[in-house]
Amino acid sequence: MTIINKYTFLCLLSVGIISVCSCSKELNLQPTNSNTADVQYSSLAGYKQALAKVYGSYSLISSSGTGASDVSFAGLSDVAITDFVRAYWNLQELTTGEAVCAWNDPDLQSLHNLNWTPTNEYIHAMYSRSLYQITVCNEFIRQSTDAVLSKRGITGDSATQVHYYTAEARFLRAYQYWVLMDLFGNPPFITENDPVGIYIPKQISRADLFKYIESELLAIEPDLLPPHQNEYGRVGQAADWALLARMYLNAQVYTGTQRYTDAITYAEKVINAGYSLMPEYKNLFMSDNNLNNPEAILPISYDATQAQNYGGITFLICSAHGTDPTDNKEFGIPGGGWLGNRSTQNLPLLFGANYASNPDQRALFGPGTLSVDDVIDFGDGVEVYKYSNLTSTGQSPYSPNGVLSTGSFPVFRLAEMYLIYAEAVLSGGTGGDMNTAVNYINLLRERAYGNTSGDITASQLTLPFILDERGRELYWECFRRTDLIRFGDFTSGSYLWPWKGGASGGIGVDSHFNLFPIPAAEIIANPNLKQNPGY
Numbered sequence: 001m002t003i004i005n006k007y008t009f010l011c012l013l014s015v016g017i018i019s020v021c022s023c024s025k026e027l028n029l030q031p032t033n034s035n036t037a038d039v040q041y042s043s044l045a046g047y048k049q050a051l052a053k054v055y056g057s058y059s060l061i062s063s064s065g066t067g068a069s070d071v072s073f074a075g076l077s078d079v080a081i082t083d084f085v086r087a088y089w090n091l092q093e094l095t096t097g098e099a100v101c102a103w104n105d106p107d108l109q110s111l112h113n114l115n116w117t118p119t120n121e122y123i124h125a126m127y128s129r130s131l132y133q134i135t136v137c138n139e140f141i142r143q144s145t146d147a148v149l150s151k152r153g154i155t156g157d158s159a160t161q162v163h164y165y166t167a168e169a170r171f172l173r174a175y176q177y178w179v180l181m182d183l184f185g186n187p188p189f190i191t192e193n194d195p196v197g198i199y200i201p202k203q204i205s206r207a208d209l210f211k212y213i214e215s216e217l218l219a220i221e222p223d224l225l226p227p228h229q230n231e232y233g234r235v236g237q238a239a240d241w242a243l244l245a246r247m248y249l250n251a252q253v254y255t256g257t258q259r260y261t262d263a264i265t266y267a268e269k270v271i272n273a274g275y276s277l278m279p280e281y282k283n284l285f286m287s288d289n290n291l292n293n294p295e296a297i298l299p300i301s302y303d304a305t306q307a308q309n310y311g312g313i314t315f316l317i318c319s320a321h322g323t324d325p326t327d328n329k330e331f332g333i334p335g336g337g338w339l340g341n342r343s344t345q346n347l348p349l350l351f352g353a354n355y356a357s358n359p360d361q362r363a364l365f366g367p368g369t370l371s372v373d374d375v376i377d378f379g380d381g382v383e384v385y386k387y388s389n390l391t392s393t394g395q396s397p398y399s400p401n402g403v404l405s406t407g408s409f410p411v412f413r414l415a416e417m418y419l420i421y422a423e424a425v426l427s428g429g430t431g432g433d434m435n436t437a438v439n440y441i442n443l444l445r446e447r448a449y450g451n452t453s454g455d456i457t458a459s460q461l462t463l464p465f466i467l468d469e470r471g472r473e474l475y476w477e478c479f480r481r482t483d484l485i486r487f488g489d490f491t492s493g494s495y496l497w498p499w500k501g502g503a504s505g506g507i508g509v510d511s512h513f514n515l516f517p518i519p520a521a522e523i524i525a526n527p528n529l530k531q532n533p534g535y
Contacts, residue, residue, distance in 0.1 A: 057136045119521075232301075320366075361448050
């Protein structure tokens, strides 16, 4: 079965929602509803409904009992793991010392142990989700060319609006290709110019994919709305610059050539675009973080009533908190959490041995032990209380069952740009300066401490300090694996965490684990794909 059969055979839109049909030997089937492309895309309102689906493909999954409507991923035992944030979090956090899970689900423990195989369903879930979202973007872009707009009589201001929408879809596609490049290196590659139907996509090299993503982000920049002019949760130029800054920071890993000067350039473009830090760190991760949030550049929004699923914010909150409904009222989940995800000692000790009483307000931890003697013992490890379903004023938003949660997950926020700027300066990039880098780091620390007591000097700003500070600021936001790889610490024996490599004290593993394998089922299905070395 080709990837296109599985992820891109689209029965065109119904009420703004794209349905992905199950596999069929006949690829010329007609949709059973009357809402074809010409109907759906006949007006500006129809295009905006379709764009909503492009964004919704991040946070909607098909799961019985939730009312969500989306694609099902055949062969996966739990469709909830295909939610983008949940799938991405599993691969970026459980593979590091920032997180460990007590659930003994098949394939799950191999993530933390760094001994996964190409048949791992959590790896397959992430791979499938990114390809699906690329497919949705491709279809929107395909329906939005000048020729198609002219044929449908969409001209003038309406056509201009659609051009903005198309640039947003191209950004979201570029972002998903960045995810695949970072995780898998050499994924299949398909755009709106490739056929729909029986088509087996070719594989693209990591270096070539970097060039493609870079060219897309640079090309769409003029067509995106300037910072602060788009609706909350939608892409503008600042998100474009932020992804470029993130890519350039990791360019040495992706291409073998460093681009630190470019990282400084684009981080500074975001920094100078009028964003500011949220006054209280914890409010960044509360249920009403969509309100009065001057730091948010691009979030993924979840709503307990309108977009229900057990991934995203619900997953991040409930998997970190216990099952006692009384205890969990203080986190806005009166129906009780699931527990399971905690941290190893590596994360809390970034805040020092006295992490529980450290004045750094980013140290949002609950009970637990620093030691993880038994991974599947729910009491081993430290609970992480970063995400909450309460509002910043202490209110609990409506939840249909006391578990489903509301809030936004930060894909890009200003703090990351400060950290990119500082690291790129320290790494030899030009166009920045050390005093500015120190100031940016101290802005983060002054928010964390509430005063200047945590400020550092230029002599204290080193690359090891930056790695630790990224851990303190960005933990559980899907950065740690990528950061450790960039610093050479992910697979090596120089940086260990409990059960790294499957050993209680942690051991180094082979460097091929710096990339995830292309899922075995995809290698079988697509003769154009070659497996990553070592698998």
